[in-house]
Structures are given as structure tokens and as C-alpha cells.
Amino acid sequence: MNIQLEDFCSKRTAILTSTLELVKEHGFHGTPMSQIAKTANVAAGTIYHYFDSKETLMVELYMYTKHRLGKAMLAGDDESRPYKERFFQYMTNQYNFYIENESSLFFLEQYINSPFAKNYPEKDSDIFKTDIIPFFDFGLENGYFKKIDPRLMWPIIRGTLVAAAHFRISQHVMYSEEDISQLVKMIWDAIKNNNTTP
Amino acid sequence: MNIQLEDFCSKRTAILTSTLELVKEHGFHGTPMSQIAKTANVAAGTIYHYFDSKETLMVELYMYTKHRLGKAMLAGDDESRPYKERFFQYMTNQYNFYIENESSLFFLEQYINSPFAKNYPEKDSDIFKTDIIPFFDFGLENGYFKKIDPRLMWPIIRGTLVAAAHFRISQHVMYSEEDISQLVKMIWDAIKNNNTTP
DNA sequence: TGCTACCGAATGAACATTCAATTAGAAGAT
């Protein structure tokens, strides 16, 4: 059977999405396997057909979620457009993904701050490795950004967007297109290179 | 007995600090009360003398930690200095607190993304309510910052600093004073008002 | 006939919390 991210195995996907929702509400250890099974309309034993343990379920859910985030970020990308425009598109997409997928946002934040992230540092989505990280590297190499540690760039951008999305969700505030582009502009202002003209 | 934040009740404090370390390593539900007791050199029952339940222990640990963060941020503050200088001081202090108190950083992140934060939204440190939030409000009212929702300002700043601190910790990278001030400058560039001269 | 997907009751470990009993310490009386 196909145990890939893009799978049509409905039970496996049901388990993943149920876990996502439940972890958002109750946290990792706060969600029992029995409840995951119930919510996914699946027997408890079935979970262990697809995942070795609760721990690997969480790790695979992380990769699944990160993969979906990556795909969402790349939506509507066009390599022929100017770098800055593509950057804005990426950021807007990321922000929209967070507010349209609250549970993914909460899950990712929890995961990153959990022992799992430390225990499985190599586990990550391919899309990030092959597309998104290189896009930022390109921006750095070509002088679009300040000369800071490239590995610091991504967390900072992410930190800002996540903070904004969290706030937007918790306060039930609706941001207009305008507000979002102002937010992205803030990020751009923060990291753009002021010295040379790229 | 004095159940305040600044207490000399050593057992209570021992329980709090032990919980902080353990939650960093194993997460909320991943740390049993029995282990907290053992690490704090205290009997299991003693925890229930100071805290009603595991849940309230976590909430009170949040307030304790947030209080310490607040105090650290205000260190060396001088109201007579220019606003921008005070801002830089606050940010540098906050960043340094995170890297000097890893477990507090991890705990705060976990807490914010947990159901607790939603269930006890009113629980927060007084220092933030009386000193830190007003400081940012002042900056907004006096045109130092872009005109964005003031409640959005704090999460964005926090998001950036937290991201940088996380990175610094996970990669075992040492930032120089220089690097930190560049980081804070990035934040300042992002949120400062470009239109008028304050 | 064999293989995979799936089920769900059973198992045993781990857990949060309780409580009856013990100690420490303070305040008051002698």
C-alpha cells in the first residue's frame, strides 16, 4: 500500500486529520489514541496498522502538515516574475494557510516546541528542502536581503507571520487584503538589504 | 503563608522550577506529577498542598515565568532616555532572558499554544499590564511606530525574538552583541513609522 | 489459500489525586 503524503488511503488520512484537530484542542499527550480512533471512525487497532506508535504518528503528521504548508506557499508561483513579487506571494500564501488551517498552525507550533522536533531533527517535508529554502538562499546570494545568517531568516519570517495569524485567530479580527500586504511589507522592510541596489 | 510570586517558600519554588525543566524536556502531559515531586525533592502529596491540580500548577507556573520575563525586560530602564534607546534595551533584555532561560522560553511557547492559554485568558503577569504593554502603547500614540493594531505589535516583536532565540539555542550559535543589535534593528526597521518624524 | 485491511475487547502499566498519619513550628501559659 502507498504510504506517501499524497495518498488516497482514506483511513490513514482520516487518522491524520482527526489527530490534527484533537491535538489542537487538547495537546499531544492530552489526546488519547482511543479518541483519535473514535473521531476517525476507525478501530483503535487500525491506527497501529498505519503507524508504529503514537510517537511516529505525531512525526508523520508533522511531515504531512509541513508538506501541505509547502504546497500552499508555492501556489500561483511564477518563476518569471520579479523576486520581490514572488516573495510577497509566498508570504501571503503562508499567512492565508495559517488562518485557513488553524489546527495546522497550532499543531506545528506545538510540534516545534516539543521533544519530537529534537528527537527527529532530520524529519521534514521535501518541498521545503527542494523549493522553499533554496528560494530564500537565492534571495540572500543575490543581495535582496540583509547579510544575516540564512538559517535565521526563515525562523524570523515565520515567527512574524505565526504571531500575526495567532493574534488574528484569537481576537477574531478580520484583516483585509490591505492589512496582510502591510504585514508582509513589514517583513520585507525588516530583512531587505538597504545598502546596495539589487 | 505567602503565596506570592516573590516568595521565599522554598518548596513551592522548587516545585515550580522543577516543573519548568521537566516540561521543557517532556511537555505538559509528558511530565508526571510523581516525577515533578522527585525532582523537587518533595512528596507527591506536597504538590497538592500548594496547587489545586496539575492544571493550576501549569497556570501558576505561567504567571511566575511571565513575571520573571517582565522584570528582566525592565532591567536598566531609565525613563529619561530617548524612546528608541529604551526600546532597544527592552528588546535586548528580552532576547537575553530567552537564551539565558531556555526552559522558560520553551515553556512559554508551549503554554501559549496549549488549551490552558485559551481556558485562562485573564491570567497574566501584572508587570506586563502595568509597564510593558503601556510602553508600546505610548510608542504608538506618539507616532514612533507604523499605525497597525497595537495588539499586533507585541506578538510580532515576540515572534521575531523567539524565533531568533530558538535558532540560536538549537544551532548552538553564539551571537555577538553586534548580531543582537542588528536583530533588534531589524525589528525596529519593520515597525518604525516611515511617514512622519516623531 | 494466502494476504492485507480492519476490528475491538483485553492487558498491564502509568498516572493524578486522596487521605490518614506524622512532624515542625509558633504562640501562649506557667
Next chain:
DNA sequence: ATCTTCTAATTGAATGTTCATTCGGTAGCA
């Protein structure tokens, strides 16, 4: 100083529950 009394602090074994995981079995399908 010493004894008395009262309260708060502390203990850790016992309790009842919840949980992750297992496993013997069923159903469909090649």
C-alpha cells in the same frame, strides 16, 4: 526556660482511572 496546644506543612502508600499497545480473529480479495 519548659510544657501545652493548635495549626500548617509534609509524607507516601493506596485508589481508581485512563491510557497505549497487543492480539486473536473476521472479512474481502486475488
